[in-house]
Amino acid sequence: MKFRPYASSSEGNLYSLNDGQTSILIECGVPYNEMTGLIGYPPTSFMACLVSHAHKDHSKSVKELVRRGVAVCCSESTARATGILNHSFSVVLEPERETRIGTFDVMPFECQHLDVGSGTRIPCFGYLIRSRDDGESMVFATDTFYLPVKFPPVQIWAVECNWATDLVPLDCPYRDRLFQSHMGLHVLIDALRQNDLTRCREIHLIHISKSHGDPEMFVKEIEAATGIPTYAAPRNIRRVS
Numbered sequence: 001m002k003f004r005p006y007a008s009s010s011e012g013n014l015y016s017l018n019d020g021q022t023s024i025l026i027e028c029g030v031p032y033n034e035m036t037g038l039i040g041y042p043p044t045s046f047m048a049c050l051v052s053h054a055h056k057d058h059s060k061s062v063k064e065l066v067r068r069g070v071a072v073c074c075s076e077s078t079a080r081a082t083g084i085l086n087h088s089f090s091v092v093l094e095p096e097r098e099t100r101i102g103t104f105d106v107m108p109f110e111c112q113h114l115d116v117g118s119g120t121r122i123p124c125f126g127y128l129i130r131s132r133d134d135g136e137s138m139v140f141a142t143d144t145f146y147l148p149v150k151f152p153p154v155q156i157w158a159v160e161c162n163w164a165t166d167l168v169p170l171d172c173p174y175r176d177r178l179f180q181s182h183m184g185l186h187v188l189i190d191a192l193r194q195n196d197l198t199r200c201r202e203i204h205l206i207h208i209s210k211s212h213g214d215p216e217m218f219v220k221e222i223e224a225a226t227g228i229p230t231y232a233a234p235r236n237i238r239r240v241s
């Protein structure tokens with residue numbers, strides 16, 4: 001199982017997962033015409049795209065994907081909010097119910113996410129993905145202020161690490177909402193410690209905040225806490241900043 005991040009921030013998220021048999025996209029929050037350049041080949045070569053939630057930095061290109069025949073898999077509320085609910089290439093997933101996509105078994109789980117601007121709750125899915133081909137599995141979770149579930153041992157974690165308390169100024173006007181919308185470093189460390197990491201070979205830190213995050217420090221802290229090789233997903237592989 002190979003996980004690749006192409007863009008990862010509140011400006012746009014795009015990832016892929018491949019097990020040698022099946023290739024899927026995870027998120028499509030960049031302009032459609034930039035996707036081929038980032039990935040190296042056209043989005044239409046993927047069997048499906050899993051989308052976590054309706055915020056544009058995760059879902060920007062859903063309409064272009066379904067129009068071109070790439071199945072977009074997400075919750076009913078995300079499909080409705082992004083305007084693809086009745087499209088024939090829109091696949092509605094249910095939480096805790098496994099769906100097969102090629103050689104992947106995909107289990108969505110509920111994340112806990114607020115819109116930082118309005119404070120309203122935004123339905124958001126994380127995904128536990130297992131490959132029938134290589135037997136490996138991955139947890140993908142972003143835009144969630146904590147992880148509500150314990151997972152079976154997986155080989156790959158790709159998980160949000162957005163902020164650290166010291167990096168969010170006390171007078172930040174949306175401080176409290178941020179803490180109930182995105183995952184902080186110490187929350188992630190606690191979550192990882194509560195899970196069985198004996199089979200984990202890589203941890204990808206995704207959706208790191210530009211203003212309240214520190215990719216180098218986050219990688220060091222997570223490696224120190226887990227002993228597992230950890231990588232900070234680039235904000236955008238074309239425009240690393």
Ligand SMILES: [Zn+2]
Nearest residue numbers: 010055057143
């Ligand atoms: Zn986001």
Ligand SMILES: [Zn+2]
Nearest residue numbers: 053055113143
């Ligand atoms: Zn969001």
